[in-house]
Amino acid sequence: MGRAKTRAVIFVSSALGALLTPTYALAANGTEPARGAQLTDILWGTGAATAATAFVIWTAMAHRAGRISWLGRLAGFAERVSGLPGWAALPSAITGGSLMIAVFGFYWDVAKHIDTGRDPSPFGTPAHYPILVGLFGIALGGFVAIVLGADKNVRTAVRLGEGWYAPLGGLLIFMCGGFALSGFPLDDVWHTLFGQDVTLWGPTHVLMVGGAGLSTLAMWVLLVEGRSAAASGAQEHWMVRLRALMAGGAFLLGLSALQGEFDYGVPQFQLVFQPILLMIAASVGLVAARVKIGRLGAVQALAFYLLVRGLLSLAVGPVLGRSTLHFPLYIAEALLVELVAWRIPRDRPLTLGVVSGALIGTVGLAAEWGWSHLWMPLPWPSAILPEAAVLGFAAALAGGVLGGFVGRALTAGSLPRQAAPRWLLPAAALVALFCIAFPMPMNSGSSASASVTLRDLTPPPNRTVAATIKLSPRDTASHADWLTITSWQGGGLVIDRLHRVSEGIYRTTKAIPVSGKWKTMLRLENGRGVRALPIYLPEDQAIPAPEVPAQASFTRDFVRDKKILQREAVGGSAFLQLPAYLLLALIVGVWLVVMGFGLRRLETAADGRTEQPLQHLPRRFRKRAGRVVTHA
Amino acid sequence: MSSLPIAHMGHVLIDLPIFFGPVFVLTLWIVWQTRRDKRRGS
Numbered sequence: 001m002g003r004a005k006t007r008a009v010i011f012v013s014s015a016l017g018a019l020l021t022p023t024y025a026l027a028a029n030g031t032e033p034a035r036g037a038q039l040t041d042i043l044w045g046t047g048a049a050t051a052a053t054a055f056v057i058w059t060a061m062a063h064r065a066g067r068i069s070w071l072g073r074l075a076g077f078a079e080r081v082s083g084l085p086g087w088a089a090l091p092s093a094i095t096g097g098s099l100m101i102a103v104f105g106f107y108w109d110v111a112k113h114i115d116t117g118r119d120p121s122p123f124g125t126p127a128h129y130p131i132l133v134g135l136f137g138i139a140l141g142g143f144v145a146i147v148l149g150a151d152k153n154v155r156t157a158v159r160l161g162e163g164w165y166a167p168l169g170g171l172l173i174f175m176c177g178g179f180a181l182s183g184f185p186l187d188d189v190w191h192t193l194f195g196q197d198v199t200l201w202g203p204t205h206v207l208m209v210g211g212a213g214l215s216t217l218a219m220w221v222l223l224v225e226g227r228s229a230a231a232s233g234a235q236e237h238w239m240v241r242l243r244a245l246m247a248g249g250a251f252l253l254g255l256s257a258l259q260g261e262f263d264y265g266v267p268q269f270q271l272v273f274q275p276i277l278l279m280i281a282a283s284v285g286l287v288a289a290r291v292k293i294g295r296l297g298a299v300q301a302l303a304f305y306l307l308v309r310g311l312l313s314l315a316v317g318p319v320l321g322r323s324t325l326h327f328p329l330y331i332a333e334a335l336l337v338e339l340v341a342w343r344i345p346r347d348r349p350l351t352l353g354v355v356s357g358a359l360i361g362t363v364g365l366a367a368e369w370g371w372s373h374l375w376m377p378l379p380w381p382s383a384i385l386p387e388a389a390v391l392g393f394a395a396a397l398a399g400g401v402l403g404g405f406v407g408r409a410l411t412a413g414s415l416p417r418q419a420a421p422r423w424l425l426p427a428a429a430l431v432a433l434f435c436i437a438f439p440m441p442m443n444s445g446s447s448a449s450a451s452v453t454l455r456d457l458t459p460p461p462n463r464t465v466a467a468t469i470k471l472s473p474r475d476t477a478s479h480a481d482w483l484t485i486t487s488w489q490g491g492g493l494v495i496d497r498l499h500r501v502s503e504g505i506y507r508t509t510k511a512i513p514v515s516g517k518w519k520t521m522l523r524l525e526n527g528r529g530v531r532a533l534p535i536y537l538p539e540d541q542a543i544p545a546p547e548v549p550a551q552a553s554f555t556r557d558f559v560r561d562k563k564i565l566q567r568e569a570v571g572g573s574a575f576l577q578l579p580a581y582l583l584l585a586l587i588v589g590v591w592l593v594v595m596g597f598g599l600r601r602l603e604t605a606a607d608g609r610t611e612q613p614l615q616h617l618p619r620r621f622r623k624r625a626g627r628v629v630t631h632a
Numbered sequence: 633m634s635s636l637p638i639a640h641m642g643h644v645l646i647d648l649p650i651f652f653g654p655v656f657v658l659t660l661w662i663v664w665q666t667r668r669d670k671r672r673g674s
Contacts, residue, residue, distance in 0.1 A: 046649040053654040057661050064665070136654070143658050160662070161669020178659065184651035188644035 060147040083237025088226025091145035095219045098137020105130025111322035117489035138215050139177025145170025154229045155605035169222025172598045180211030195569040199268045200260045203584040213254030220247040248289030249304025255281035263326045265377025265495045270439045271481040275388040276395045282333040283357045283399030290337045291349040291407025298337040323493040332367030333360045347415045350404040357400020361393035383479045395435040401428035409599035413606030444560040445529020448476040451555040457511045464511035474504030481525045490518025514550035531558040
């Protein structure tokens with residue numbers, strides 16, 4: 001025991017020493033922490049992270065050596081109240097709770113940045129704390145599952161050592177949480193190389209948000225493993241059913257996270273992305289939920305999604321006083337999936353997915369179209385109809401198939417496995433990828449300018465104006481997806497969809513702020529041309545960038561939208577950009593492939609189970625099933 | 633040059649130990665334990 005303790009102390013000290021070395025070495029060299037970070041912040045943060053990590057490792061070592069019992073007792077308590085094995089019950093509770101904390105911090109932080117711009121100091125923004133705690137909690141949930149270890153007879157578990165089997169879901173959660181957390185330092189490196197990309201869709205931001213979003217699926221895998229390992233034939237605990245619908249809803253929340261810019265009305269990409277992303281999220285999430293949960297599964301998952309998104313919107317907007325967070329409803333899509341599942345049973349998840357996808361891509365798309373006009377900050381115009389109809393339908397169809405595959409993996413062993421041609425999964429993935437990649441290229445559109453006349457509504461220092469805009473050429477905005485004056489980062493968000501007076505002449509309908517820290521611009525998007533012209537931009541010494549004053553009248557040219565919205569982005573070396581993008585693409589690729597292998601392992605493990613009599617299944621399943629395996 | 637306020641938690645010197653550090657150490661611990669168990673098993 002003494003030797004083991006010594007080795008443990010050496011290991012922890014070395015690891016922590018390795019962690020601290022770069023920090024102290026650079027600090028000792030007198031390298032002043034640039035760009036706002038102070039030495040005290042570094043010491044404080046490093047100290048807290050070191051203490052937390054040391055405690056987690058000490059607990060893990062002590063638990064595995066049998067020196068402490070409280071972790072096992074905690075898992076036992078979770079097992080008693082949930083009906084799931086402790087190694088699934090406790091980690092999924094930690095992960096689920098952490099996801100809720102992280103998603104709250106995420107939407108709060110995005111709103112905060114939209115309203116007030118960059119942070120004054122690393123630890124000066126309260127919204128960062130829930131993100132920090134939440135993302136740690138996600139990784140911790142996975143780590144706890146690995147430390148607790150699954151039973152030897154859990155076929156999906158991965159053998160780590162003698163008598164030590166890590167639940168597959170635990171490993172996947174840990175991977176997702178780890179990727180999400182490692183996105184933060186990568187983000188800093190990105191900012192250093194290319195400046196700050198004030199968009200949710202920055203590559204490293206996608207890594208962070210995507211990692212957290214995908215951990216919902218990993219958590220679902222862990223719950224499925226736990227349920228499979230629970231006593232065969234035991235009545236399903238109500239908590240298990242509740243967690244299943246929460247996992248379905250969380251998956252839908254995770255799939256919707258990257259729509260954030262559209263939810264707040266400040267997208268920096270083509271508007272057609274919103275219907276495409278919505279269709280993918282709805283079809284993948286709702287089909288998977290219906291297949292896994294069963295009758296009304298899509299509606300139950302949706303109810304949890306709406307509850308959380310509703311509470312988040314209330315918390316971020318009215319309670320915390322930030323910009324309103326909008327969200328898609330998915331109600332029509334959920335009802336469509338239920339309608340299809342009424343005729344096509346869950347044991348044909350891929351057929352269910354294809355038919356649901358087709359309906360979601362048509363009727364569901366039309367319903368979301370209507371909802372966008374009721375509540376979304378940028379309603380979908382008819383200009384995006386052809387592209388949205390085609391790509392939205394394709395995305396929904398592909399999403400339905402992917403959702404069917406996810407559902408099939410999650411029900412492996414409890415339902416007969418529907419066979420599918422080998423090309424179906426890669427084809428669906430490629431179609432989904434194409435739908436996302438196709439609208440990605442953007443430019444500054446054809447050469448155009450605007451003559452702007454301002455009329456003061458409120459005098460300085462909080463000056464607001466009304467504007468009249470004359471576009472040149474006159475038809476510049478004739479097929480615009482959006483034409484707005486957007487003001488942000490000055491203490492709020494103002495999105496004014498301009499009133500058309502006549503061909504090429506528009507007026508504001510709201511008071512437009514043009515003072516202090518506000519950044520006010522005329523934004524126009526028609527297809528690949530995503531552009532803007534500044535109306536007022538403050539001086540920003542930190543970039544550095546001069547003030548763009550809001551004169552009584554001026555004529556300015558439209559430029560690429562990104563140039564104004566992402567003033568801090570410095571572009572960086574093109575030589576460095578390609579390897580940087582490739583590295584991040586590689587990380588995302590690895591992460592998706594590992595998730596795919598995880599789901600595949602669920603299926604193959606179920607295939608290896610002993611065949612059982614069919615009597616416990618409903619008659620319709622017995623007819624179709626050539627062979628049926630147990631475990632609910 | 634004046635300091636540039638930051639968008640997320642902060643500078644790489646803060647984010648590396650805070651975010652990546654624990655992931656790195658915990659992963660290392662799992663790998664170390666796995667190898668130790670395998671050695672003992674063999």
